[in-house]
Amino acid sequence: MQDLSKKISFLSLRKKLWKSWPYQIYLNIYDQLLWSFIKFKGSEVRVICVNGMRRSGNHYLIKTLMKSSESTVVFYNNLKAHSKKPTVAGGVEIKYKRKRGVLVILGFEDLFISEFKDSCNLILNHSFRGLPYKNLLICRDVRNVMASRLNHPHMAPSLIKHKSQLEFTKKLWLDHHTVKDDNEIHVIRYGFLLKDLSGIIFEDYYLTDIRENEDISNRYGGGSSFETNNFSERYKAFEGNDCYEDLIQDMQMLDIKNHSTHWNN
Numbered sequence: 001m002q003d004l005s006k007k008i009s010f011l012s013l014r015k016k017l018w019k020s021w022p023y024q025i026y027l028n029i030y031d032q033l034l035w036s037f038i039k040f041k042g043s044e045v046r047v048i049c050v051n052g053m054r055r056s057g058n059h060y061l062i063k064t065l066m067k068s069s070e071s072t073v074v075f076y077n078n079l080k081a082h083s084k085k086p087t088v089a090g091g092v093e094i095k096y097k098r099k100r101g102v103l104v105i106l107g108f109e110d111l112f113i114s115e116f117k118d119s120c121n122l123i124l125n126h127s128f129r130g131l132p133y134k135n136l137l138i139c140r141d142v143r144n145v146m147a148s149r150l151n152h153p154h155m156a157p158s159l160i161k162h163k164s165q166l167e168f169t170k171k172l173w174l175d176h177h178t179v180k181d182d183n184e185i186h187v188i189r190y191g192f193l194l195k196d197l198s199g200i201i202f203e204d205y206y207l208t209d210i211r212e213n214e215d216i217s218n219r220y221g222g223g224s225s226f227e228t229n230n231f232s233e234r235y236k237a238f239e240g241n242d243c244y245e246d247l248i249q250d251m252q253m254l255d256i257k258n259h260s261t262h263w264n265n
Contacts, residue, residue: 031088038074041102046071046205047128051108051116052138053172054155055148057190061138062105063213064193066093071101071206079108081119084126101206104128112175113137113185132204139176140190141259143235146173146247150238160243170247177254191232191259 017023038045048065052058066073078090086106106123108116120135140148149155149169158165181187188196197210238244248255 027088030092034074034088034092034094035085038102038104041100043131044100045102045104045128045131047104047106047124047131047133048205049106049108049116049120049124049133049135050138051111051136053140053145053149053169053176054109055152056140056145057138057193058107058109060190060213061136061188061193062107064197064210065103065105065207066095067213068210069095069103069206070097070208071099071103072096073103073105075105075107077107079106079119079123081108081111081115083119083123086123086127099206103206110172112172113179117184134200134202134205135185136188137176137179137185138188138190139258142173142248142251142255144190144232146244147235147238150241150244150247151234159247166243166246170251174251174254177258189259 050058050062052061062075066075073095075093076086076088076090077092079086080090086104090107106120108119111119116135116137120133124131124133146169150159159169179185179187186196186200194210194212202208202210235244
């Protein structure tokens, strides 16, 4: 069962629905029923927290985990920082299987590493105390993630008009690319998804055979605003653009170290 609002194709109508009191009642009931189901499963629940920049491949990673899971999966999207309990307000998606286990995926976006750690600790200690969990950070090469953010109809105007938003975006990318892969946070690179996931022990998380999701519309969340499916060359549409050049300035060497096939073969 997915969020009811996704069934409405027109954004203006969806916004009216979101503000209506019947929809709020629906969300509250949905929240309570779903949480009751998770609590009923008790010790069979496993938790994976995912963070990344918007347009970095968060849904690409999450949909791959959902496709690969042998159990029921509950994916809470767009969770707020420092939440004590997951809610369906940001969107939820469920893949149901008639097996015992439940994998809960908690999706965060655009959080700095320190904020991500604090948010994970808070929600885990409050709502999933004592349950096995893993924290994943997905990173994408600077050229394509910045191009994707600039191509987004709602993000681009803010990046172009507000210097503070541009600086925030650059600091966020640098923050994510200076974290060390360890038992506390596992770094998953967009271009090396299966390779990086293969280095993590997932058997106790109902994930024994990671299979990359090839469904493009789901793989990229609400779909891409680019006209081409050549995901590794999105940046070419913005070469020479002043805002784009500012976004990638001084980050090329770190980008090559983390994302170039030359460095990782």
